[in-house]
Amino acid sequence: MAVTKYSQEHEWIRVEGEVGTIGITQYAQEQLGDVVFVEVPAVGRKVAKGEACAVVESVKAASDIYAPASGEVVEGNAALADTPGDVNAEPTGKGWFFKLKLADKAELDGLMDEAAYEAFVKSLG
Amino acid sequence: METFLSDPAAGPLKRTPLYDLHRELGARLVPFAGYEMPVQYPTGILAEHTQTRTACGLFDVSHMGQVRLTAKAGHNAAKALETLVPGDIAGLQPGQQRYTQFTNDQGGILDDLMVTSTGDHLLVVINAACKDADLAHLQKHLSPTCEVEPMFSRGLLALQGPQASAVLSRLVPQVATMKFMTGAYVVIDGARCYVTRSGYTGGDGYEISTPADQTDAIARKLLSNPEVKPIGLGARDSLRLEAGLCLYGHDIDTTTTPVEAVLLWSVGKERRVQGGFPGASVIQKQIAEGATRKRVGLLPEGKAIAREGAEIVIGGNVVGKVTSGGFAPTLGRAVAMGYVDRAQSANGTKVDLLVRGKPAPAEIVPMPFVKHAYYRG
Numbered sequence: 293m294a295v296t297k298y299s300q301e302h303e304w305i306r307v308e309g310e311v312g313t314i315g316i317t318q319y320a321q322e323q324l325g326d327v328v329f330v331e332v333p334a335v336g337r338k339v340a341k342g343e344a345c346a347v348v349e350s351v352k353a354a355s356d357i358y359a360p361a362s363g364e365v366v367e368g369n370a371a372l373a374d375t376p377g378d379v380n381a382e383p384t385g386k387g388w389f390f391k392l393k394l395a396d397k398a399e400l401d402g403l404m405d406e407a408a409y410e411a412f413v414k415s416l417g
Numbered sequence: 418m419e420t421f422l423s424d425p426a427a428g429p430l431k432r433t434p435l436y437d438l439h440r441e442l443g444a445r446l447v448p449f450a451g452y453e454m455p456v457q458y459p460t461g462i463l464a465e466h467t468q469t470r471t472a473c474g475l476f477d478v479s480h481m482g483q484v485r486l487t488a489k490a491g492h493n494a495a496k497a498l499e500t501l502v503p504g505d506i507a508g509l510q511p512g513q514q515r516y517t518q519f520t521n522d523q524g525g526i527l528d529d530l531m532v533t534s535t536g537d538h539l540l541v542v543i544n545a546a547c548k549d550a551d552l553a554h555l556q557k558h559l560s561p562t563c564e565v566e567p568m569f570s571r572g573l574l575a576l577q578g579p580q581a582s583a584v585l586s587r588l589v590p591q592v593a594t595m596k597f598m599t600g601a602y603v604v605i606d607g608a609r610c611y612v613t614r615s616g617y618t619g620g621d622g623y624e625i626s627t628p629a630d631q632t633d634a635i636a637r638k639l640l641s642n643p644e645v646k647p648i649g650l651g652a653r654d655s656l657r658l659e660a661g662l663c664l665y666g667h668d669i670d671t672t673t674t675p676v677e678a679v680l681l682w683s684v685g686k687e688r689r690v691q692g693g694f695p696g697a698s699v700i701q702k703q704i705a706e707g708a709t710r711k712r713v714g715l716l717p718e719g720k721a722i723a724r725e726g727a728e729i730v731i732g733g734n735v736v737g738k739v740t741s742g743g744f745a746p747t748l749g750r751a752v753a754m755g756y757v758d759r760a761q762s763a764n765g766t767k768v769d770l771l772v773r774g775k776p777a778p779a780e781i782v783p784m785p786f787v788k789h790a791y792y793r794g
Contacts, residue, residue, distance in 0.1 A: 325457060325461050325462055325651070326461045326462050326463040326464075328463075328722070328744040329720050329721065329722055329744065329751070331721065331773075347773065349722050349744070350462075351462040351463060351466075351651055351652075351655055351743060351744050351746070352456070352462065352651050352654075352743075353724075354722065354724060373720065
């Protein structure tokens with residue numbers, strides 16, 4: 293069964309088996325505004341938890357996406373090159389960024405579940 | 418994801434006369450030049466950009482500074498202002514408007530501004546971030562010859578886009594035939610306003626100076642037209658970038674001269690010869706011999722966006738830096754401008770823009786990126 297966790301940097305990670313799919317939250321896409329460019333990490337790249345490994349650009353600014361857990365990139369969402377607006381339209385669906393083969397699933401314990409993340413967003417006002 | 422819009426402001430933020438309207442319209446307000454300003458409305462920057470290019474957008478630019486200069490007896494305000502700017506101000510006919518810059522002794526740009534002659538006095542519009550310094554500069558140098566009257570509480574609305582003329586002429590028929598870079602006093606809804614046919618989008622449109630207490634009513638009246646939607650600072654920036662227009666503090670500043678910035682067209686022909694403005698000797702030398710660097714347009718081949726600060730590289734050598742860059746919604750691709758060594762500034766020159774350390778191939782191209790659509794009659 294898939295489990296979804298959230299980071300304080302407004303990324304979500306959906307874990308199925310050894311692989312986590314990563315994207316940004318509804319709150320994050322609202323804050324960013326219209327997304328016009330996404331750069332996803334290359335397949336095979338090894339990333340450490342907290343490492344900046346993707347970039348999302350809105351009309352106004354570029355923002356880093358941090359790996360919510362350590363692992364090896366097994367897939368990037370190539371479709372975002374042509375349809376970056378998917379990040380706005382379906383941030384937790386078609387707008388996913390990349391998939392990681394997780395190095396240590398215990399790292400996920402430090403992330404928030406959905407209820408905790410919702411409370412966290414509310415606390416931001 | 419890093420959040421970037423929560424800029425802790427220094428001191429309390431000022432509000433324009435349209436603050437309540439922005440809130441009502443659901444604007445996202447951000448600190449900008451000491452003001453709480455709308456960066457976008459709920460439809461978002463891309464939709465606002467397209468709205469302005471295809472129909473009509475209303476911008477609140479009341480944060481900008483407006484100053485009235487009136488000659489004291491025996492003096493000439495245009496001649497007085499010419500001691501601070503390289504533009505041909507004395508040659509302005511009543512109702513004519515011109516773009517110029519305050520220069521410093523090194524020929525650098527302290528601010529850029531619009532000057533309109535009403536015949537009786539000069540109306541000056543300056544950038545929000547510079548307005549206190551500009552006012553002090555004007556008072557210091559022009560007080561012996563002019564009344565320098567800040568009108569910082571007045572409203573300033575920009576109505577821009579191909580439908581702007583149809584919309585505004587419903588309220589004020591005479592604006593339909595006004596030409597680009599002219600101005601006139603008009604009455605809108607009983608309020609005495611000064612309208613110029615100008616703007617910062619590269620398209621047709623007007624800027625309307627309004628009495629502070631009638632700004633809200635006039636803005637609502639304009640927004641009641643089906644062609645008009647409110648537009649925030651985000652789209653204002655992408656529109657001006659497509660039009661190749663400079664943003665003060667980014668594309669021009671105290672270290673760039675009008676020659677380097679390729680603004681020589683705004684320097685009066687006689688004034689190039691006669692001088693009489695701060696930094697004239699530096700600027701005249703650059704006109705004669707050429708400046709060492711030049712502002713150019715940059716068109717990246719790919720989709721990566723090179724933003725302000727990105728290095729411009731040719732054959733491994735850094736030849737300049739990007740000063741503005743972003744996504745151009747009209748073109749559906751990234752564009753940028755920046756300064757490069759003049760020897761490498763020819764159109765068609767292939768360069769690399771370093772985006773997060775990676776070279777993004779681009780070409781030096783003429784600006785504007787989107788053709789201007791000014792109304793010249």
